[in-house]
Amino acid sequence: MPRPRRDPPMLPPVPRGTDxxxxxxxxxxxxxxxxxxxxxxxxxxxxxxxxxxxxPGSPLREEELSSTHGVSRHTARTALATLTxxxxxxxxxxxxxxxxxxxDAALVALQQLRCALETEALRIVRERxxxxxxxxxxxxxxxxxxxxxxxxxTLDAHARVHxxxxxxxxxxxxxxxxxxxxSEMHLLLTHVRPAYGPxxxxxxxxxxxxxxxxxxxxxxxxxxxxxxxxxxxGRRTTAQPG
Numbered sequence: 001m002p003r004p005r006r007d008p009p010m011l012p013p014v015p016r017g018t019d020x021x022x023x024x025x026x027x028x029x030x031x032x033x034x035x036x037x038x039x040x041x042x043x044x045x046x047x048x049x050x051x052x053x054x055x056p057g058s059p060l061r062e063e064e065l066s067s068t069h070g071v072s073r074h075t076a077r078t079a080l081a082t083l084t085x086x087x088x089x090x091x092x093x094x095x096x097x098x099x100x101x102x103x104d105a106a107l108v109a110l111q112q113l114r115c116a117l118e119t120e121a122l123r124i125v126r127e128r129x130x131x132x133x134x135x136x137x138x139x140x141x142x143x144x145x146x147x148x149x150x151x152x153x154t155l156d157a158h159a160r161v162h163x164x165x166x167x168x169x170x171x172x173x174x175x176x177x178x179x180x181x182x183s184e185m186h187l188l189l190t191h192v193r194p195a196y197g198p199x200x201x202x203x204x205x206x207x208x209x210x211x212x213x214x215x216x217x218x219x220x221x222x223x224x225x226x227x228x229x230x231x232x233x234g235r236r237t238t239a240q241p242g
Contacts (some may be wrong), residue, residue, distance in 0.1 A: 038078035041069050045079060049088050049099055050183070051152065052190045056101040060089055087184050102188050104232060110184055111228045115220055117178045118162065121169035122216035132168035135161060135209055143202040154201065155189050161205050165212065194230035195237065 045065070048054045060083075065076035080097050083089040091097045102110065125132065138160035145153035159182050166178045196204075204223075211219035 036078075037071055038075045038082065041065060041071060041075060041079040042082040044069070045083060046086075046088060046183075049083075050186050050190060054099050056099050056187070056191065058099045060097045060099065086180055088187060100184070100187060102184065104235070107188060107231060108228060110181060110188075111224045114178070114181050114185070115224045117174055117181070118166055118212075118224075119216050119220045121166040121171060121174050121178070122212050122220060124169040124171065125165070126213060126216060130168050131213070132164045132209075134167070135164040138164045139202065139206055139209065142205060143199070146196075146199055146202050151193055152190070155186055158189075158201065158205070159186060161209070165209065188231065192231055192234045194227075194234035196230075 045054070045060065054060075060080060062073050062076040062080065065071070065079065066073045069076070080089060080091070084091050084097070088100055089097050090100045138157060142154065142157035142161055145157040163175075163178070163182065167175050169175075208219065208223045212223070
């Protein structure tokens with residue numbers, strides 16, 4: 001059968017896959033299974049979305065992913081299903097799959113769910129008398145990223161701070177669900193930069209960590225309500241012409 005015509009790459013190509021069904025690739029040396037090709041494709045698209053290369057509302061078509069990455073349509077469909085489950089993309093009848101767009105109501109709902117998960121994780125942390133092992137390094141990374149003026153690096157470091165707090169509870173289900181929300185928040189903040197002065201985000205989060213470890217029920221809600229206001233204001237500022 002002749003090979004299909006390859007369209008111009010939509011995303012940086014990943015290693016060519018040969019799978020035609022959802023299965024694990026052959027184990028690497030040492031017996032450790034390699035990632036499925038669909039997971040590799042999903043990771044490439046995820047990176048393009050979270051870096052801002054693919055803007056909210058951008059269409060994602062199976063045939064283009066298949067051609068760009070040299071995989072079957074089935075594999076491309078599986079990759080898109082993974083991203084749909086993470087809410088990074090949205091599948092709509094007659095419109096296909098597109099990069100998700102979070103409106104104001106969706107942002108508020110997202111922050112409310114983050115509040116519930118983060119509060120519960122920190123309640124467990126407080127009850128067990130744990131100091132999150134990775135939070136100090138995450139705060140230092142946030143300070144470095146802010147000082148460099150690198151917004152994508154600042155987003156990554158900001159996410160590390162919150163994940164360090166949640167992961168310290170050692171609850172796999174809470175951590176798994178929180179990471180899904182973290183991806184959505186990262187997507188939103190990629191395109192909206194709240195008006196923080198130099199170093200203000202780090203100062204705010206150092207104070208937040210201290211308060212949240214002492215009184216999670218109050219501190220988490222106050223922190224996320226404040227960040228929601230900042231994000232909404234940043235969105236309005238970004239949307240203004242000129």
